[in-house]
Amino acid sequence: MCGIVGAIGARNITPVLVEGLKRLEYRGYDSCGVAVLQDGQLRRSRSTQRVAELEAQAASDGISSTLGIAHTRWATHGAPAVHNAHPHFSHGPGADAATAKPGRLAMVHNGIIENHEELRRELQAKGYVFLSQTDTEVIAHLIDHLYDGDLFAAVKAATQRLTGAYAIAAFHRDEPQRVIGARHGSPLVMGVGGADSSERFLASDAMALAGVTDQIVYLEEGDVVDLQPGRHWIEHIAPGASEHVRMDAADRPVRTVTAHSGAVELGPYRHYMQKEIFEQPRAIADTLEGVESITPTLFGADAEAVFGQIDRVLILACGTSYYSGSTAKYWLESIAKIPTQVEIASEYRYRDSVPDARTLVVTISQSGETADTIAALKHARGLGMEQTLTICNVSTSAMVRECKLNYVTRAGVEIGVASTKAFTTQLAALFLLTLTLAKLRGHLSPEAEAQHLKDLRHLPAALQAVLALEPQVVAWAEAFARKDNALFLGRGLHYPIGLEGALKLKEISYIHAEAYPAGELKHGPLALVTAEMPVVVVAPNDVLLEKLKSNMQEVKARGGELYVCADGDTQIHAEAGIHVIRMPEHYGALSPILHVVPLQLLAYHTACAKGTDVDKPRNLAKSVTVE
Template sequence: MCGIVGAIADRDVVPVLIEGLKRLEYRGYDSAGIAVFDGQDMRRVRRTGRVSEMEAAAQAEDFHASLGIGHTRWATHGGVTEANAHPHISFGELAVVHNGIIENHEEQRERLRGLGYTFESQTDTEVIAHLIHYYQSQGRDLLVAVRFAVRELTGAYAIAVVSKHEPGRMIAARMGCPLLVGLGEGENFIASDVSAIIQSTRRVIFLEEGDTADVRREGVSVFDINGEPIEREVHVSDVSLASLELGPYRHFMQKEIHEQPRAIADTIEAVMDGTGFSPALFGANAAQVLGACDGVQILACGTSYYAGMTARYWIEAIAGIPCSVEIASEYRYRKAVANPNHLIVTISQSGETLDTMEALKYAKSLGHDKSLSICNVPESAIPRASKLVYYTRAGAEIGVASTKAFTTQLVALFTLAATLAKLQGRLSPEKETEYLEALRHLPGSVQHALNLEPQIVSWAERFAPRQHALFLGRGVHYPIALEGALKLKEISYIHAEAYPAGELKHGPLALVDATMPVVVIAPNDSLLEKVKSNMQEVRARGGELFVFTDEDSQFGPSDGVHVIRAPRHVGVLSPVVHAIPVQLLAYHAALARGTDVDKPRNLAKSVTVE
C-alpha cells in the first residue's frame, strides 16, 4: 500500500526521489520522507500529510545527494506521526524504508532492546533498521547484513537500505510485497511501482520472492532466496508518461472514467482481431487447461470481487458450469473443500493484492493446478504465479477508486465465459457472432453512457447533503449496485449500502424515508417488472428514487421518481454500461462535498498488507 523509491547516481537524486514519491501518491498514504547520504552525513526529512510538504522542507534544508531512498507511508503499526514516518534510521548511520508487515516485530524489538538499541517509533520497520545495523556492526558488509536480518523476519516486506559506511551501494530485498530495480546508464533505481522511476528509465527487473539486489551505479547483482547469484529478465515497461499526467481533467478518477471506451476497445482488440472466443486469448496450453475444468472458483477483493460476482451470472448462464465467488481474504483462512477440476480465477488490478496472492497460494496447496489471472499490470506477481493470464490493458490507473479497471475486468470475464461455453459445446456460431457484435459496439455504448454526465451532475448535488444512500439491483445488475454503493462511500464518505431489490422487504425497507435516496439499476431486461414492484415499495414509504434505466424501457419520471436513461438495452453486456452512471454519480457527489477524490482518506490503491 505504501510506496518506495531509491536512486544511486552521479547526479543529485533528491529531485528523482521527490518526483517518484509524487507519482506514488495514488497508492494512498498519510506521511512521506526521504533519507540521503550527502557525502558526510545521513540526512532525513519526514512530514505527515502530502509529499509537497516534505518537498518544501527538503528544499528549505538544502538537501542534495547522489544516494537516497524515499517512502510514502500508509499507517499500520503506530499512528500518523512524523516519528512513525519512514525512512527509519539506526544510530544515524543506516536508513531503511519498508512496505509490508513484520509479524514478529515485538519479539525482535525486545531482543534489540537487550542489545542496547532504543526505539523512537511504534513501527515494525524500525526493528528492521536496528537489526540490519546490528549485523553490520558485527563486521558484515551491507548485503550480508541485510540477508542475515531478513532471515529473522516473519511476515511480508519490501525494503531498501542505504548506509553511510557503504555509500556506493543500495540494497533491496522482497518477500510478499512488490519491488523492482530500474536500470539506467551509470545510475540505477529501486521502486515499488514502475511509475516512480519512469521519468528516468523504462528498463526494469522485477524481483522475485526472496530476492535480494545489490544496486550500484555501475550495475546490479541479484541473489535468490538461497543467496545464489541469479539472472532475472530485463523488461521494457510500456507505461507512458502521458498516462500518468492529468491532461485536461480535474482528477485522475475523472480522466479514467472517460478513458473507458478506449480501455475497453484495447482489451477486446485480440478478440476482435482473432478467431472469436479462442482459448489462445488466455495463453499457451489454455485449451487444455480450460477444456479440462468443470467449474470455476473466483477469488478477489473489493471492486474486483464485484466483477467476479457479475461473472458468476455469465459463466453459469452461458457456459453452463458452476461458478463460486469468494472474498480472497476470507477464502485463505477457511478450510475449503477443493475440486481440482475447477479453474481458479484471481482478479486484481495491480496483480500484487496480498490477500488475493495468498488465496491463490492456498488454492494451489489444496491441489488446484488450473489457474487464470485477470490483471491490468504485466509481469506482476499474481500473473507470474498463474498458468494462464488475460491482461485487461486498461493502462495506468492512478485514482484509488477503481473505474476503468473494473469495466475492463468485466469484459475479460465475459470473454472467459464465452470461451468456456465454446469449449463446452454450448456456444453456437450464431450466438458467438451475436456476442462478438455486442463487444464490438460496447465502446460506443459506454461513450453514450458517459454523455449522461450533465444529468448526473444535477443528481449529485441532491446527494451531497445526504448522509446515507441505498442501491438496488437484481440479477446480473445486483453487483453493479454493490459497486455503485462502494464508489459513493469510498470518495464522498456518504454511507451507502446495496441489496438485491427483492430483499427490500426482508429488512432494508425499514431504513427508507424521505431523507434516504434510493438508487435503482433498472435496465430493460427480464427482471424489469420485478424491479418496478420493488420501486413501488420504496415510494409507498416516502422514499425518493433515482433510477438508471434504458432508452427503451417503458416508464418515466414522476413525483419522487427521477429517471436517467442510458442508451438502448445492450443485452448481456448491460452491466458494463450501467457501471458508468454509478461511477459518475459518486465522482460528482464527492466533488459537491469537497472531498479528495483521487486520494480518499484511509484508503490505498494497491493493498499489499492484510
C-alpha cells in the first residue's frame, strides 16, 4: 500500500525521492506527491497519475532541495484526488480555505488514524483549516499545534494523541536541517549514507532505497527518529509507557541489506505478472536450495524444541496467503496427522476463540508486513500461544522479527499486485513444514521422506512443462474475456487452488468469479450455470476423481461450458462443451503447486485480452499495511 520516501543531505535529493517512489509503485497507489523545503518555503507537486507524470511535473515546477519527503497514496479516507494526495501541509489558525498558503509543516503518513474525527473537531475549534478529507491532515495540524521550536518533541507529543496505525515522515520550515520519522503499526526503515556519509533516508520499504544505500536500520514499534546531516538518533516508547526513552545507536543496528534492484527489470516480458509466473521454476528451486533432508533446523535453531511442545497448528493469513494455508491444512492433517485450523487474520482477532498453549501459530505473508496478520499474531500471543513461526518472502520483515521460528522463501521481488511466485513458494515451504512435523511425530518413513524430497527436487522441471501449456491457455482466455462471470470447482486439497484461481481472475480482469467445492454444486451454485457461465475445473487423478466427473456432468447437463485442467490419466476428453488442457504428469500431494499455474496464466491472458492494468489493478495494493 502507501509508500514513504524521505531524504536529507547535501545534494538535490528530489531525484532520489522520485526514484524511491518508482521502486514502491508495485505496492499499489492512486495518487503521489513530493514536497521539499526550497528557499525557506514549503513547495510540492502532487498528481493522481503515475510517478512518471509526477516526475515531469516536479521538474516543470522546479522542485529542488537538499531535504524532502515523497509519498504514494492508496486511498482510505477521501477519494483519489489531488487535494487528498500527500504530502500535506499544516494550515494554522486564520488560514483561508480557498487561498491557504503553505504552512510551516509538511508530512506524509501510512496507516489509519482511528480517532481522526475527534482530533479534527478539536483542531477546527482552534482555527485549523482542513483542505482534504484525509486522516493524515489531522496529524499535520496536530504536530503544528504542538510545535514550540522543536519538531522532534512535537512529533513525540503528537504520537501520544494518536490511536491507530502510522508511519510518519515530516519536516518544518523553521528547522531546515531536520526530518523526523515515527512508526506504530506500519513499517518504516532508515537508510544511512548514500552519495556521502552525511545522507540520511526514510522509507516504508528498503526497496525504495535500492541503489542509494544498502545500510538500513529497521525501526521498531514506538520509535521516533531524528535525521540530520551526518547524524541521527532514536527515541522509543514501549507499549503502556508514558515517556520516550533515548536509544543508544547499538540498540537499532545498521544492517547491510541487498534490495536486488536488478530484479525489478521487466526484461522481455509484457508485464511483471507474466515475468513472475515464468520465474516460478527458479523461485521454487531457490526456496528449496540446501534442503538435503527433512530436519527441524530448516525453521530455526530452536525449532525442534518448539515443535516438541505443540499438539496442533493455527494458520493466520490473508488473501492469497490464506489459500496457501488452506491447502497446507490438507497436508498437515493427512501427512503429519496434526489438527490444523486456518483463520482469516482480519477476522480471527475480533472473535472469541478457544486458545491452546500447545498450538504452533503459523503466519503466512509475502511481505512480512501485512497489518492484519501481524495484529492477529500479537492477539494469539496475547492469548498465551507463544510458539510462533512465519513463512514469508522478506528476511528483514516485522513478521520474521516477531516470530520465534521462520522459513524465508526465496521468491525474489514480486512486483505484480496479483501474487504468483510468492504463492507457490509458500506452498513449497508449507510442504517442508508438513514433512518436518510428520517426521517428528513418527508419521514419515525414511522411504517416504526420500520420495517426497525427490518430488520436491523435480518440481522446477515439472513447472517448466506446465508453463509450456501457455498457448492453450491463451485460447481459453479469448473466450473468457467476453464473459462477465466464472465458476471454479475443485475437490479436496485442490478446492483452495480453485479459490486462488478465482481470486486471480477477479483481481486483474475484473470478471466476477467464485470457487466452490465441486460437491457443493447441488447446494446452490448450480442455479447460476448457463452457457454464459464458464466453469473451470481442477481435475487431478486422485481419489475424488470419479466424484468430480459426476459434478462435471451436472454442469454439462445444464448447458454449462467446462474448462478442465486434467491430469493425463484421468480419461477426461475434449468434446462439445468440454475444453481440456492436459497436465504433463500427476504429481500426488504436490499437485496443487502445478495445477495453480494454468489458472494464473488464464487470469493473466484474460486480463491482457480485456486491456486492464495487469500489474496495478484498480483499487488494490500489493502490500496491505493498513487494517
